[in-house]
Amino acid sequence: MTITLWGRPSSARTQKVLLALAELGLDFDLVLASATMGAAGHVAKGNQAFGVVDTPAYRAMNPNGTVPTIDDGGYVLWESNAIVQYLAMTYDPAGFYGGDARVFASASRWMMWENNELIPPMHTYVKHTIRLPEEQRDPASVDAAREALIAAWRIVDHQLSRTTHIAADAWTMGDIPMTIRVHRWALLQADTPDFPNIARYYDRVRARPSFAAIADPQMHLAG
Numbered sequence: 001m002t003i004t005l006w007g008r009p010s011s012a013r014t015q016k017v018l019l020a021l022a023e024l025g026l027d028f029d030l031v032l033a034s035a036t037m038g039a040a041g042h043v044a045k046g047n048q049a050f051g052v053v054d055t056p057a058y059r060a061m062n063p064n065g066t067v068p069t070i071d072d073g074g075y076v077l078w079e080s081n082a083i084v085q086y087l088a089m090t091y092d093p094a095g096f097y098g099g100d101a102r103v104f105a106s107a108s109r110w111m112m113w114e115n116n117e118l119i120p121p122m123h124t125y126v127k128h129t130i131r132l133p134e135e136q137r138d139p140a141s142v143d144a145a146r147e148a149l150i151a152a153w154r155i156v157d158h159q160l161s162r163t164t165h166i167a168a169d170a171w172t173m174g175d176i177p178m179t180i181r182v183h184r185w186a187l188l189q190a191d192t193p194d195f196p197n198i199a200r201y202y203d204r205v206r207a208r209p210s211f212a213a214i215a216d217p218q219m220h221l222a223g
């Protein structure tokens with residue numbers, strides 16, 4: 001049975017699921033859904049959102065009204081990292097975490113860390129450099145977000161001096177959010193120090209065939 005994914009291509013959390021599905025080579029149907037973005041851009045600029053997320057049918061699946069959500073043969077799940085972990089455990093434990101509880105926990109730890117430390121400042125950065133109309137952008141918020149991100153990237157760069165991938169010396173599901181963040185940060189061309197280990201990592205993850213699922217700059221820079 002084909003998996004259904006509700007989401008929007010410009011959502012980094014939707015991209016986590018797109019990247020996981022590409023790694024697994026699974027067929028899926030994408031239903032475009034969002035309260036904040038549509039085909040032409042962000043609602044803050046007067047654009048029409050994809051919608052769907054405010055319908056009773058969607059709220060019955062996901063009471064948050066956020067994306068992504070999946071339905072895999074009647075099993076409905078929201079929360080992007082939980083979806084990736086479900087897909088990993090169901091379809092490829094060996095490939096996604098070496099079938100090993102400790103590798104699973106290490107990868108899971110980086111997925112949670114990305115959620116807590118990278119997403120909030122990067123969300124602010126993107127909002128105030130791309131998504132909001134220019135008159136609503138706040139340069140102080142951009143500077144604070146960049147400083148927070150640089151501090152977080154130092155931690156990532158240090159980890160990548162110890163292991164070739166974020167959670168181990170092999171690719172794991174922990175690399176899914178990290179690949180998306182590293183790619184998005186590179187595309188944003190922010191003023192940032194050189195991080196040589198992150199640069200090597202970026203080359204490595206970009207060489208994976210699955211990267212094509214999230215490569216398009218428009219998925220990251222759509223405003």
Ligand SMILES: N[C@@H](CCC(=O)N[C@@H](CS)C(=O)NCC(=O)O)C(=O)O
Nearest residue numbers: 011012013034035036066067079080
């Ligand atoms: N913790 C949730 C957060 C979900 C979330 O906030 N998703 C964003 C997109 S990245 C969203 O739905 N934004 C509003 C919208 O597009 O309607 C997850 O990881 O799935």
